[in-house]
Amino acid sequence: MLFNSLSFAVFLPIVFFLYWSVAHKELKYQNILLLLSSYFFYACWDWRFLFLLIFSTLLDYFSGIKIAESKNNTTKKFWFWLSIGINLGFLAVFKYYNFFIDSTALALSKLGFVINPWTLNVILPVGISFYTFHGLSYVIDIYKERIKAEKNFIDYSVFVSFFPLLVAGPIERATHLLPQIQRKRIFDYAKLVNGLKQILWGLFKKIVIADQCAKYANEIFNNSGDYSGGSLFLGALFFTFQIYGDFSGYSDIALGTARLFGIELLKNFSFPYFSRNIAEFWRRWHISLSSWFRDYLYIPLGGSKGGIWSKVRNTFIIFLVSGFWHGANWTFIVWGFLHALYIMPSIIFNTNRKSLDTVAKGKLIPSFKELLEMLLTFNLTVIAWIFFRAKDIESALSYISKIFSKSFFTISGLVDKGGVLICIVFIFAFMFIEWLGREKEFAIAGLDTSWKKSYRYVMYYSLVLIILWFSAGGEQQFIYFQF
Amino acid sequence: MNIFVRKVIGFLLPVFGFIVLAILLPATPRATKSLLFSSIKKDSLLKYTKSPRIIFVGGSNLSFGLNSQLIKDSLRKNPINTAIHASLTLKFMLDNSIKFVKKGDVVVLVPEYSHFYSDYDRGSEELLRIIFDVNLSKISLLSSKQLFNIIPYMPKLAITKLKPSEYLNIIDSKVYSVNSFNDYGDTFSHWGMKRENFKSKAVKGEYNTVVLENIKAYALEIEKKGAQLFVSFPGYQDVSFMKSINSIHRVEMEYRKNDFIVLGTAERYKIPDAMMFNTPYHLNKDGVDYRTQLLIEDLKKVLQ
Structure with missing residues (x-):
């Protein structure tokens, strides 16, 4: 069940109504309802994987209790590593097994040993990377004695399976989400309206920006040989906005939906394409994953302590792991590696905590320096996205080499020029609205205070009609569901 | 909560109201020129064409791929080309055509390969338009899904009906128009036109087993009516064919496995690129005549 589907448009109001009008008397009933609806939501993808989700939940729930109750270190370690091992084992089997086997076979064949590898023909369970990371952070936090083990199975299950975040995050922390699940939620009109606005903006990002960009990005990337350098660059730009619209749109819908149930999820995006350097970009892009890697990998590895060499090593490790987290393909690893390279100057010169505030705060127009910094950072991310999107490294390299050829100055091969033009107009309009709203939680969050009611309603109705118009192309999957 | 729900409904009601009202407006002048309106004439052909009849059911590959006059001259049967657009969905094509089939009819069903690799009863803009623009009574043919x-x-569709361009300066499409069809239902307006630039396309998606089950049910209905059913393959651009070879072979294998009377082979209907018009399924005049000739040869073998 996709967020941008008719089924979800039916599902959400039903759960909302039951939650606030039938189950609202007891917190327990609300949580049971959330859990059942989350399992139903997940089963709509593939009911068979529901068992995997429940097993993973049970494993972390019991491991958490056992770790907390352990009197000695050996038992504590046993339960900790059991949980970590099984969680990572699932990821390894479903997501990485074929990659490792194929890569090993390829490496051996280069050494003259030809083997016929035994690969698995399995579907990747949707959301496995996300709920596994929920479970991992929970178990690690108990082991490190940062939190207490949750005894209420329903509450813990809702923390893992809450449907707005189940399939593509944000990756929540027990310290943030569990207390909200255990606290009585109050029907807060203003928050709910805010949630609806965020859903509306998320749908616009997904259906109007991401899905339209996807049409052209897919065409250009899949037939890159037919296009000039200029057209390929345009294709890379389309993908850059597609992935932003797609994932941040998903996150907006997730956050907005959770708010309808009185729950605040972690912010996942904060206008990343207005970043002035790569370090800032990573403070604004997929924030819940970046902070997860910071807290559970970078800091345990020593973080920024231990001198330059250790900082450089740890930075490369988290970016490579982050790339690999996205998928079992060398292209993702190179994408992570490129970002590690990009961020290196600021790590070495210790300038990575620069630009912590919003660009051109309180102003409409940025300074020339800020504009140049944003353009440079944006273009660096565009180049890296080519690796993220390409089917293999060879294709990415040939794509990039063609961009940096003489044909960069020609746009040729585009069939639907009118459609491309309309898409570009929408991207400009979208980025303009994002720019205006960049100091808010999401771009249209500030309309209440800054716009007249009539203008606001014109804006909302326009958004609804544009979304409905473009939704006629059918439901398109979210990119991050495959991770 | 009541205030919230009331306000949300109050916000959405004008949107839904507008959609419902606009949908119920009659088709715009531009829409009435669209090829979907050819269904009125095609239904009338199905209703009134005299026996002996040969009825072709399929997507635009058939409408852009047959010269029915050649069929009539060779087989001495009255051809009816019911094809309009693949997006009308195979389910709709089968359900719409079956009610017109009479005793002694020969029905040649030519699904496009993509029909086997998508939802059998999916929705589409064309399907919606053929109901709400052309013939509302056909809504009874649609499943709940x-x-x-x-x-x-x-x-x-609702927003389209408010666009000024739907009412003003309407220029008839040279190819995709209600006037692009000849008396048998073949698209013929492009026969004198040059090949257009288009990209080859592979058949994608997972094989859908439901499709064949429904064709089997259709075959039973046809048999009950005392008519004959043959299945065949679309004329498909050679480059696209090679890109989709596994998917195509699966379709062919399933036909044969289920004992359908199959006209020719998929390979035989692989059409050289020079004979294509503007998509991997649309043939130019040379392609139309070539493909029709193949079909005539295959039909002669089974009709003897």
């Missing part, structure tokens, strides 16, 4: 699946296309 199809009805559900066409809903997302409604807002676009």
Whole structure:
């Protein structure tokens, strides 16, 4: 069940109504309802994987209790590593097994040993990377004695399976989400309206920006040989906005939906394409994953302590792991590696905590320096996205080499020029609205205070009609569901 | 909560109201020129054409791929080309054509390969339009799933009906128009036109077993009516064919496994690129005549 589907448009109001009008008397009933609806939501993808989700939940729930109750270190370690091992084992089997086997076979064949590898023909369970990371952070936090083990199975299950975040995050922390699940939620009109606005903006990002960009990005990337350098660059730009619209749109819908149930999820995006350097970009892009890697990998590895060499090593490790987290393909690893390279100057010169505030705060127009910094950072991310999107490294390299050829100055091969033009107009309009709203939680969050009611309603109705118009192309999957 | 719900409904009501009202407006002048309106004439052909009849059922590959006059001259049967657009969905094509089939009819069913690799009863803009623009009574042919699946296309249709360009300066499409069909239902307006630039396309998606089950049910209905059913393959651009070879072979294998009377082979209907018009399924005049000739040869073998 996709967020941008008719089924979800039916599902959400039903759960909302039951939650606030039938189950609202007891917190327990609300949580049971959330859990059942989350399992139903997940089963709509593939009911068979529901068992995997429940097993993973049970494993972390019991491991958490056992770790907390352990009197000695050996038992504590046993339960900790059991949980970590099984969680990572699932990821390894479903997501990485074929990659490792194929890569090993390829490496051996280069050494003259030809083997016929035994690969698995399995579907990747949707959301496995996300709920596994929920479970991992929970178990690690108990082991490190940062939190207490949750005894209420329903509450813990809702923390893992809450449907707005189940399939593509944000990756929540027990310290943030569990207390909200255990606290009585109050029907807060203003928050709910805010949630609806965020859903509306998320749908616009997904259906109007991401899905339209996807049409052209897919065409250009899949037939890159037919296009000039200029057209390929345009294709890379389309993908850059597609992935932003797609994932941040998903996150907006997730956050907005959770708010309808009185729950605040972690912010996942904060206008990343207005970043002035790569370090800032990573403070604004997929924030819940970046902070997860910071807290559970970078800091345990020593973080920024231990001198330059250790900082450089740890930075490369988290970016490579982050790339690999996205998928079992060398292209993702190179994408992570490129970002590690990009961020290196600021790590070495210790300038990575620069630009912590919003660009051109309180102003409409940025300074020339800020504009140049944003353009440079944006273009660096565009180049890296080519690796993220390409089917293999060879294709990415040939794509990039063609961009940096003489044909960069020609746009040729585009069939639907009118459609491309309309898409570009929408991207400009979208980025303009994002720019205006960049100091808010999401771009249209500030309309209440800054716009007249009539203008606001014109804006909302326009958004609804544009979304409905473009939704006629059918439901398109979210990119991050495959991770 | 009541205030919240009331306000949300109050916000959405004008949107839904507008969509419903606009949908119920008659088809715009531009829409009435669209090829979907050819269904009125095609239904009338199905109703009134005299026996002996040969009825072709399929997507635009058939409408852009047959010269029915050649068929009539060779087989001495009255051809009816019911094909309009593949997006009308195979389910709709089967359900719409079956009610017109009479005793002694020969029905040649030519699904496009993509029909086997998508939802059998999916919705589409064309399906919505053929109901709400052309013939509302055909809504009875839609399954509940199809009805559900066409809903997302409604807002676009509603908004389209308010566009000035739907009422002013309407220029008839040279190819995709209600006037592009000849008396048998073949698209013939492009026969004198040059090949257009288009990209080859591979058949994608997972094989859908439901499709064949429904064709089997259709075959039973035809048999009950005392008619004959043959299945055949679309004329498909050679480059696209090679890109989709596994998917195509699966379709062919399933036909043969289920004992359908199959006309020719998929390979035989692989059409050289020079004979294509503007998509991997649309043939130019040379392609139309070539493909029709192949079909005539294959039909002669089974009709003897």
